[in-house]
Amino acid sequence: MSGADRDAGGLKGRRIAVVLFNLGGPDDQASVKPFLFNLFNDPAIIGLPGLARTPLARLISSRREAAAQANYRLMGGGSPLLPETRRQAQALEAVLNDRLADDEVRVFIAMRYWHPLTQETAADVAVYGPDEVILLPLYPQYSTTTTQSSLKEWNAVYAGSGVSRAVCCYPDAPGWIEAQADGVCEKLDAPGDAPVRVLFSAHGIPEKLVTGKGDPYQEQVETTVASVVAAVEARRGPIDHAICYQSRVGPMKWLGPSTPEAIEAAGRDGLGVVVVPTAFVSEHIETLVELDIEYAELAHEKGASPYLRAPAVGIGAPFIGALADAALDALDRTGGRTGVAPFGPGCKAKWKSCPRGDAGTCSARTAA
Numbered sequence: 540m541s542g543a544d545r546d547a548g549g550l551k552g553r554r555i556a557v558v559l560f561n562l563g564g565p566d567d568q569a570s571v572k573p574f575l576f577n578l579f580n581d582p583a584i585i586g587l588p589g590l591a592r593t594p595l596a597r598l599i600s601s602r603r604e605a606a607a608q609a610n611y612r613l614m615g616g617g618s619p620l621l622p623e624t625r626r627q628a629q630a631l632e633a634v635l636n637d638r639l640a641d642d643e644v645r646v647f648i649a650m651r652y653w654h655p656l657t658q659e660t661a662a663d664v665a666v667y668g669p670d671e672v673i674l675l676p677l678y679p680q681y682s683t684t685t686t687q688s689s690l691k692e693w694n695a696v697y698a699g700s701g702v703s704r705a706v707c708c709y710p711d712a713p714g715w716i717e718a719q720a721d722g723v724c725e726k727l728d729a730p731g732d733a734p735v736r737v738l739f740s741a742h743g744i745p746e747k748l749v750t751g752k753g754d755p756y757q758e759q760v761e762t763t764v765a766s767v768v769a770a771v772e773a774r775r776g777p778i779d780h781a782i783c784y785q786s787r788v789g790p791m792k793w794l795g796p797s798t799p800e801a802i803e804a805a806g807r808d809g810l811g812v813v814v815v816p817t818a819f820v821s822e823h824i825e826t827l828v829e830l831d832i833e834y835a836e837l838a839h840e841k842g843a844s845p846y847l848r849a850p851a852v853g854i855g856a857p858f859i860g861a862l863a864d865a866a867l868d869a870l871d872r873t874g875g876r877t878g879v880a881p882f883g884p885g886c887k888a889k890w891k892s893c894p895r896g897d898a899g900t901c902s903a904r905t906a907a
């Protein structure tokens with residue numbers, strides 16, 4: 540049934556599907572290895588032809604399995620990413636149905652490497668029969684390894700109805716920045732007067748993706764951090780801060796400095812740290828294990844005390860508001876005021892780095 544048919548029947552106007560994209564995580568111990576295989580078999584992660592990549596992905600997933608399982612056991616056996624994302628989807632659906640009272644909005648979740656996989660969600664969205672589809676990555680900063688990989692996969696598998704529009708990124712969207720600034724200030728206000736450095740810790744990527752392939756991720760991480768620092772400093776004056784990159788995998792050179800290096804430097808400088816997850820929007824293995832356990836131990840060893848960690852933005856109102864603004868922006872309802880970066884033809888006007896070759900996947904309209 541089209542939007543016009545529904546109007547004639549006195550029902551709500553358009554049917555809008557919003558698809559949230561994230562990486563996915565294993566839900567139990569048995570799914571750790573196939574999840575890792577899917578991740579390392581993605582050409583956006585290992586840029587080799589399939590004949591070389593697939594056996595390598597099998598090898599790496601076998602080798603990493605036991606250590607990764609042990610880390611997931613620290614969180615009860617599997618990843619909390621899907622339940623966290625479901626809470627965000629519910630909160631966003633409520634806000635959007637409120638703000639688009641004449642339309643019907645349903646929010647779906649498409650994960651890249653574990654269930655609900657993009658292909659499964661694409662089939663669900665097709666059954667829903669939307670008039671419009673908003674593709675909304677839960678990655679504030681665009682990277683070829685995350686956003687582009689997810690959007691490419693979606694474009695390859697979605698065969699349903701509706702005009703699709705993709706949000707490329709929202710590195711400095713006001714609600715996203717406010718949510719992080721709130722988290723930083725909450726930790727800076729914690730009792731105690733030991734001097735601290737605020738470490739903005741983003742998931743790393745190989746450096747050559749930025750220098751050789753024009754991946755805009757680093758520039759957008761720097762944009763996020765500059766905006767959060769400005770917001771925090773407006774509230775409480777100058778702060779000592781630095782950007783660093785966590786979760787390095789494999790032998791290649793990744794963006795630096797690494798978060799362990801930055802923690803060690805703070806210890807040497809006689810400072811404690813407030814670590815802020817600046818590219819993750821929910822809690823999962825990289826925050827609950829890597830930041831809260833592994834790096835907390837390192838900070839203790841290196842004398843970076845206190846070690847404080849700002850929460851991920853989760854379902855806080857400012858962040859869910861930022862997602863709603865981004866979706867409305869994609870629907871052309873706000874006149875482009877929300878900080879959604881103009882990829883495609885407008886990209887060069889705002890950003891130094893634009894993804895080369897495949898920028899089309901990130902323009903406002905993808906497919907009819």
Ligand SMILES: C=CC1=C(C)c2cc3[nH]c(cc4nc(cc5[nH]c(cc1n2)c(C)c5CCC(=O)O)C(CCC(=O)O)=C4C)c(C)c3C=C
Nearest residue numbers: 562563564565584607618620682684742744788818823824
């Ligand atoms: C901004 C977000 C992310 C970027 C960029 C990213 C790049 C990237 N990741 C790997 C390898 C792994 N990532 C893993 C977990 C993981 N990664 C992200 C986000 C980004 N990854 C999230 C949200 C998660 C958590 C999933 C969960 O289960 O809770 C893992 C698995 C865990 C582990 O073994 O450490 C791997 C492996 C690469 C190689 C890469 C860029 C090239």
Ligand SMILES: [Fe+2]
Nearest residue numbers: 562742786825
């Ligand atoms: Fe990752």
Ligand SMILES: [Fe+2]
Nearest residue numbers: 786824825829
């Ligand atoms: Fe990790």
